[in-house]
Amino acid sequence: MGMAKGQIVAGCLAPHPPHLVYAENPPQNEPVAEGGWEQLRWGYERLRASLADIDYDAIVLLSPHWQTYVGTHFLGLEHFEGLSVDPIFPNLFRYHYNMNVDVELAKAIHDEAEAAGLPVKMMENPDFRVDYGTITTGHLFNPKWDKPLVVISSNRSTAYYSVEVMQEIMIELGKVTRKAIEASGKRVVVLASNSLSHRHFTTESEVPEDMSKEHITSHAMHLWDMRIIDYMRSGQAQRILDEMPEFTEQAIAESDGGGLSWLLSTLDVPDYPAILHGYGTIIGTGNAVVEWPCHAHEVSEA
Amino acid sequence: MSSGEVVASFVVPVHPHTVLAPDQNPGWQRLRDAFDEAAQTIRDLEADLLIVYSTTWPSIIGHQIQSDPNPEWVMVDHDFHDLGSIPYSFNIDAEFAHAWDEANRKRGLQSRCVNYKGFPIDVGSVVALTLLNPDNSIPAVIVSSNMYANRSETTVLAKSCLDVIKAQGRRAVAITAMSLSNRMFTDFISPQDDKIHSLKDDEWNRKILEFFKQGRLEDVGQLSRTIHQQIRVQKVVAFKPMWWLSAMNGNRNDLTGRVMAYEAIHGAGGAVVHLDPASSGVGDKEYDEDDVEYYHGERDVLDIVEEDQVQSQTNDEVTEETSNGPDLWEPTEAKGSVNTTTAPKPVGAYPHARRVGDMLFLSGVGPRQPGTNAIPGGPIHDKNGEPLPYDIKAQTRAVVENVKRIVEEAGATMEQVVDVTTFLVDMKRDFQGYNEVWAETLGKVGPTRTTLAIDALPTPIAVEMKVIVHMPA
Numbered sequence: 001m002g003m004a005k006g007q008i009v010a011g012c013l014a015p016h017p018p019h020l021v022y023a024e025n026p027p028q029n030e031p032v033a034e035g036g037w038e039q040l041r042w043g044y045e046r047l048r049a050s051l052a053d054i055d056y057d058a059i060v061l062l063s064p065h066w067q068t069y070v071g072t073h074f075l076g077l078e079h080f081e082g083l084s085v086d087p088i089f090p091n092l093f094r095y096h097y098n099m100n101v102d103v104e105l106a107k108a109i110h111d112e113a114e115a116a117g118l119p120v121k122m123m124e125n126p127d128f129r130v131d132y133g134t135i136t137t138g139h140l141f142n143p144k145w146d147k148p149l150v151v152i153s154s155n156r157s158t159a160y161y162s163v164e165v166m167q168e169i170m171i172e173l174g175k176v177t178r179k180a181i182e183a184s185g186k187r188v189v190v191l192a193s194n195s196l197s198h199r200h201f202t203t204e205s206e207v208p209e210d211m212s213k214e215h216i217t218s219h220a221m222h223l224w225d226m227r228i229i230d231y232m233r234s235g236q237a238q239r240i241l242d243e244m245p246e247f248t249e250q251a252i253a254e255s256d257g258g259g260l261s262w263l264l265s266t267l268d269v270p271d272y273p274a275i276l277h278g279y280g281t282i283i284g285t286g287n288a289v290v291e292w293p294c295h296a297h298e299v300s301e302a
Numbered sequence: 303m304s305s306g307e308v309v310a311s312f313v314v315p316v317h318p319h320t321v322l323a324p325d326q327n328p329g330w331q332r333l334r335d336a337f338d339e340a341a342q343t344i345r346d347l348e349a350d351l352l353i354v355y356s357t358t359w360p361s362i363i364g365h366q367i368q369s370d371p372n373p374e375w376v377m378v379d380h381d382f383h384d385l386g387s388i389p390y391s392f393n394i395d396a397e398f399a400h401a402w403d404e405a406n407r408k409r410g411l412q413s414r415c416v417n418y419k420g421f422p423i424d425v426g427s428v429v430a431l432t433l434l435n436p437d438n439s440i441p442a443v444i445v446s447s448n449m450y451a452n453r454s455e456t457t458v459l460a461k462s463c464l465d466v467i468k469a470q471g472r473r474a475v476a477i478t479a480m481s482l483s484n485r486m487f488t489d490f491i492s493p494q495d496d497k498i499h500s501l502k503d504d505e506w507n508r509k510i511l512e513f514f515k516q517g518r519l520e521d522v523g524q525l526s527r528t529i530h531q532q533i534r535v536q537k538v539v540a541f542k543p544m545w546w547l548s549a550m551n552g553n554r555n556d557l558t559g560r561v562m563a564y565e566a567i568h569g570a571g572g573a574v575v576h577l578d579p580a581s582s583g584v585g586d587k588e589y590d591e592d593d594v595e596y597y598h599g600e601r602d603v604l605d606i607v608e609e610d611q612v613q614s615q616t617n618d619e620v621t622e623e624t625s626n627g628p629d630l631w632e633p634t635e636a637k638g639s640v641n642t643t644t645a646p647k648p649v650g651a652y653p654h655a656r657r658v659g660d661m662l663f664l665s666g667v668g669p670r671q672p673g674t675n676a677i678p679g680g681p682i683h684d685k686n687g688e689p690l691p692y693d694i695k696a697q698t699r700a701v702v703e704n705v706k707r708i709v710e711e712a713g714a715t716m717e718q719v720v721d722v723t724t725f726l727v728d729m730k731r732d733f734q735g736y737n738e739v740w741a742e743t744l745g746k747v748g749p750t751r752t753t754l755a756i757d758a759l760p761t762p763i764a765v766e767m768k769v770i771v772h773m774p775a
Contacts (some may be wrong), residue, residue, distance in 0.1 A: 066380060067380060068380055068381050069381055069486050069488065069535075070381050070382075070486060070487065070488060070489065070490060070568065071488070071489065071490060073380075073381075073383075082420075083419070083420040085418055085420045085421045085422055087359065087360075087361075087421065087422050087424070088360070088361055088362050088363070089363075090416050090418045090421055091416075091418075094418055094419075094420065119488065119489045119490060121384070121490065123383050124383075124384070125378050125383040125384065125386070125387060127376045127378045127387040128378045128383055129375075129378065129422060131380075153380070155488075156535070157488070159535045159536055160485065160488055160535055200362045200450075201363075202362060202363060202364065202412060202448070202450050203363065203364070203412055204363045283362075
């Protein structure tokens, strides 16, 4: 009897602004806050509750802050620990991390991607510092850090070529990710760690968590965010992919890192509604916590 | 204490190959050799400060300046992690960092120091300081490259740095950690196959290097936007280091340049260039973008308060009310009077000018604008008498424009101006800027001139001119 077919139990848009970890005051983070950005943090709480009874083996995460210009890279050692300091908001995020990697699954995705012709590399330098996007999303999704991760870098093909070329690469990467997960026999959650609209304020209020100062940077950004969220909630993933070039350009969206395209492809471009757990802005950028409950829509063929 | 100066500038590449793997490619080795030679040059110059502007340290909230006196960690590149690790332990001049931060804010910039254990110093800075200051004998300072900053913001960042260099009497070396063309191969290549990514990139790189050789740094700065469009990956922070480096060198085109090496690093253009401030004797400016002393950009998007609004108003938005000068009068109309609505209203009972025979005598003319009473370059103090930053050049240009309007209203020309008396309220601060504008305008006409320092003028302006014109029938 063969191994059971692996399954993606959920796919999530799980943004990584360090402000959310800062506001929560976990023991791993050095700075101390008076709260803030509750709408999004409550959104993460709802996401965690939604998946509390779903069993899974590993988390596969693509972070736009591990930026690679030469191919797509995968963390390739079993354990990483250290101090992650956000180079942009060091006043908010200095987090002592300790995480495990599912190297077997990472290598399986790597190998499938390589077979598909994508340039890929395993990252096996023990001194490597894991990027703060991975740490932030990793913490907010699973504060206990009790599941191993597969961490995939963000190839910057949008910057080199175009959103269209990025999507070609990310859709292919999504397909091989799905294939490798299914072949692994594991139950997996996949996370795209990115914001939606991504125009920042360039000033910071004296108290960073002063919510009276927080809002979207412009009405146009809000309209784009709502449009994309509407597509998510109404099961129109294909329209998101279709409009990705316009969205990415006009909303300066962090989807330029490929995470959202990769996620939707990994989920086989779902036509069932996603669950919006929360939306909020962080220094002007638009962020949504969204879950595609694959476990309720995909029948295991085990 | 000496006056302080930038004794040399260097352009250096950012990727870790020159530290970790020079032996794998002859071009990488040549870059490494050039780094080593540059390090020796810096020692020979007896520099006492290295200032690194790094394109691989992007920031969002203004500019960030490293102020940890001894940052230590191990740097691993996000792309080239298989080349190895670079441990670092740098000697940072925290005092200079804080002074620069303060100078930035005085010039209207968003700025902050960062001093956190474990802060990830970027690859460009790590490579530059590791190779240019191998024994850490020279204190250094590192500044980020703000991803939203424009030319004026980046230029002012350099000027505030110069303020501190001069105040502290430092012998500084300015370093930009950057690629020329920054398009790398998107696939993995063998070291021996490395070359510039495309012929176009190579041609542009060589064009830039030709400018460097001729010492035409300001011309490269003014081509920055074009260069970015042509050979830069767009998402990566714009090609702004040249704005900063040019301003650090007084926006000059007559430096003495030397290209020490130019090679490919995984397709990107890497060069080590030495720019000596000694004049090469050639190199006029080919372009003429405006200079800027104070940053007026809209950065207070979160929390605009009334005082900030006054501070951030653009110069031509200063209204009659905020200038808070004395009441304005209609010009008098005695025989021979010359008045015009295109010049600002007087602050007393007198005409704009008066003609006697073939001589025209102008009343004192300031920079206020007709109609709005706005002061180009900004008022010198607010309505409470608190000093404000202002631009003497803009004020002086506006004075000359107002003089021209009155002279032409009388039927004369600027070429007929024969004598000028200028009043400055701050001779020490303003003479140089005023003198530069004079040379560009009335200096070309050739009137006699007297310049006096006075205590104050009736409105919050820094300069006024008394003009005599000879206008034979």
